[in-house]
Amino acid sequence: MSDAQTNSATVRVGLPFHLRNLAHVEGDVQLDVSEPVTIRNVLDVLETRYPMLRGTIREYGTGQRRAFLRFFACEEDWSLESPDKPLPDAVASGKEPLLILGAIAGG
Amino acid sequence: MSGVRVLVGTHKGAFVLNSDGKRKDWTVSGPFFAGWEIYHMKGSPVDPNRIYASQTSGWFGQLIQRSDDGGKTWHQPGLPNEAIPAPGPPTALPNKFVYDSSPGTGKPLTTHQWYDGTQHPWEFKRVWHIEPSLTDAETVYAGVEDAALFRSTDGGENWQELSGLRGHGTGPKWQPGAGGMGLHTILLDPTDPKRIYIAISAAGAFRTNDGGETWKPINKGLRSQYIPDPNAEIGHCVHHVAMHRSRPDVLFMQKHWDVMRTDDAGENWREVSGNLPTDFGFAIDVHAHEPETLYVVPIKSDSEHYPLDGKLRVYRSRTGGNEWEPLAKGLPEKDCYVNVLRDAMAVDTLDDCGIYFGTTGGQVYASADAGDNWAPIVRDLPAVLSVEVQTLQ
Numbered sequence: 261m262s263d264a265q266t267n268s269a270t271v272r273v274g275l276p277f278h279l280r281n282l283a284h285v286e287g288d289v290q291l292d293v294s295e296p297v298t299i300r301n302v303l304d305v306l307e308t309r310y311p312m313l314r315g316t317i318r319e320y321g322t323g324q325r326r327a328f329l330r331f332f333a334c335e336e337d338w339s340l341e342s343p344d345k346p347l348p349d350a351v352a353s354g355k356e357p358l359l360i361l362g363a364i365a366g367g
Numbered sequence: 368m369s370g371v372r373v374l375v376g377t378h379k380g381a382f383v384l385n386s387d388g389k390r391k392d393w394t395v396s397g398p399f400f401a402g403w404e405i406y407h408m409k410g411s412p413v414d415p416n417r418i419y420a421s422q423t424s425g426w427f428g429q430l431i432q433r434s435d436d437g438g439k440t441w442h443q444p445g446l447p448n449e450a451i452p453a454p455g456p457p458t459a460l461p462n463k464f465v466y467d468s469s470p471g472t473g474k475p476l477t478t479h480q481w482y483d484g485t486q487h488p489w490e491f492k493r494v495w496h497i498e499p500s501l502t503d504a505e506t507v508y509a510g511v512e513d514a515a516l517f518r519s520t521d522g523g524e525n526w527q528e529l530s531g532l533r534g535h536g537t538g539p540k541w542q543p544g545a546g547g548m549g550l551h552t553i554l555l556d557p558t559d560p561k562r563i564y565i566a567i568s569a570a571g572a573f574r575t576n577d578g579g580e581t582w583k584p585i586n587k588g589l590r591s592q593y594i595p596d597p598n599a600e601i602g603h604c605v606h607h608v609a610m611h612r613s614r615p616d617v618l619f620m621q622k623h624w625d626v627m628r629t630d631d632a633g634e635n636w637r638e639v640s641g642n643l644p645t646d647f648g649f650a651i652d653v654h655a656h657e658p659e660t661l662y663v664v665p666i667k668s669d670s671e672h673y674p675l676d677g678k679l680r681v682y683r684s685r686t687g688g689n690e691w692e693p694l695a696k697g698l699p700e701k702d703c704y705v706n707v708l709r710d711a712m713a714v715d716t717l718d719d720c721g722i723y724f725g726t727t728g729g730q731v732y733a734s735a736d737a738g739d740n741w742a743p744i745v746r747d748l749p750a751v752l753s754v755e756v757q758t759l760q
Contacts, residue, residue, distance in 0.1 A: 276426075277402075278402060278403065278424065278426070278427060279427065281401075282427075282430075283450070284448055284449055284450075285450070309450050309451060310450055310451075311446050311447075311451065311459075312443050312446050312447075312448065314460070314462065314463075315428050315429070315430075315462040315463060316427040316428055316430070316462075317427075319428070320428075320460075320462070320463045320464070320465055320491075321465050321491075326426065326427065326428060328425060328426040329426060329427075362426045362427075363426065
């Protein structure tokens with residue numbers, strides 16, 4: 261939900277199994293994200309609150325999404341969208357999560 | 368009461384094996400970091416409770432983990448294990464390995480040789496080897512892929528490249544071995560804190576005498592038939608190098624093919640493969656109390672990464688090489704087709720010296736009598752990537 265006074269929103273983020281373990285969380289992570297709610301802003305807040313995740317989703321140095329991870333919002337693949345594009349209202353309002361998924365590959 | 372702690376990195380997690388000085392009965396802890404590749408773990412000689420681990424993943428990149436209680440609990444150096452309130456992230460960046468290309472401290476070197484001979488950008492992939500300082504628990508070195516040497520002086524919270532190695536001049540000629548271009552061996556001279564040896568696949572061995580500022584290739588005498596100039600200054604696929612702490616001028620090397628020895632700190636190497644049934648292999652180590660006693664695990668060939676005839680055998684030389692004897696008692700005598708990787712052999716410092724190695728089949732074997740008799744500590748771990756031993760007093 262949006263907070264009119266601070267212009268922030270509570271966003272839900274779904275992490276893959278190994279990153280949930282790394283962050284010692286169960287279920288979705290809830291974050292207060294300043295508007296506009298973009299992938300970059302969400303990840304900035306996520307990495308601030310859970311610093312053990314820094315570098316696991318975005319590469320150090322380049323800041324690029326790791327090749328075997330993808331972002332989904334409202335059943336749409338946002339992996340190749342600009343990280344500064346506002347996410348759908350349903351994600352910004354916390355109704356739907358931003359999903360971070362690991363590729364099903366390897367062994 | 369003395370004891371032994373064996374640190375095992377595997378393809379799917381880390382394990383800690385503990386025993387008393389008899390090394391007969393073992394407890395197994397783990398998996399830690401289940402599902403992640405643990406390339407290497409090593410304890411600090413200064414503080415045995417301080418252990419560093421390289422945790423890596425093709426999906427999520429490189430993480431450094433640290434234990435301050437002998438492997439019972441772990442955390443990323445400088446970071447809590449739970450969420451922290453905003454704002455203000457910690458200053459620690461324990462997983463940040465960024466090559467130094469600044470004109471002031473680094474070198475503007477951006478490419479190395481690719482498999483096809485073209486130049487290729489340097490790309491950080493993972494930490495292959497961690498080497499804690501012999502004198503300071505907060506100082507630790509990391510050998511990484513693509514090959515470079517990093518150092519932390521704050522317990523792994525932040526890392527800086529020792530860029531004099533990557534930029535010393537031959538870097539553009541370095542090329543990956545079959546497993547990547549990793550810096551896999553770091554040997555610290557116990558008598559001279561400024562002297563360090565490192566080895567890279569497939570570039571060769573290098574030495575610094577000034578704490579990492581400047582480096583020199585030390586590959587004279589190596590001969591590799593698979594490169595255009597078999598006697599080239601660099602380009603040799605060194606698999607591992609071992610040193611006895613009492614004789615830091617003497618090094619033993621398992622090269623792609625050939626077991627080699629130097630008595631002058633790498634200035635000249637000579638082959639000591641002698642009567643080995645095959646001189647291809649990965650692991651090599653030296654007895655803790657006998658500087659002329661060394662161990663290798665011969666592997667059939669670079670195309671067939673398993674023991675000859677399905678018989679897993681360690682070979683021991685008590686003469687500093689050339690004369691080797693097979694050690695087979697307690698090891699599989701048939702149908703064994705595992706590999707023993709370069710960092711998967713270690714020795715303890717008890718008397719008798721204990722020898723340990725892990726296999727890609729998930730077995731960790733131990734000998735409490737310098738190799739005469741062997742028994743598995745565990746048989747069914749994931750593929751073993753590394754084995755290190757801490758002798759606890």
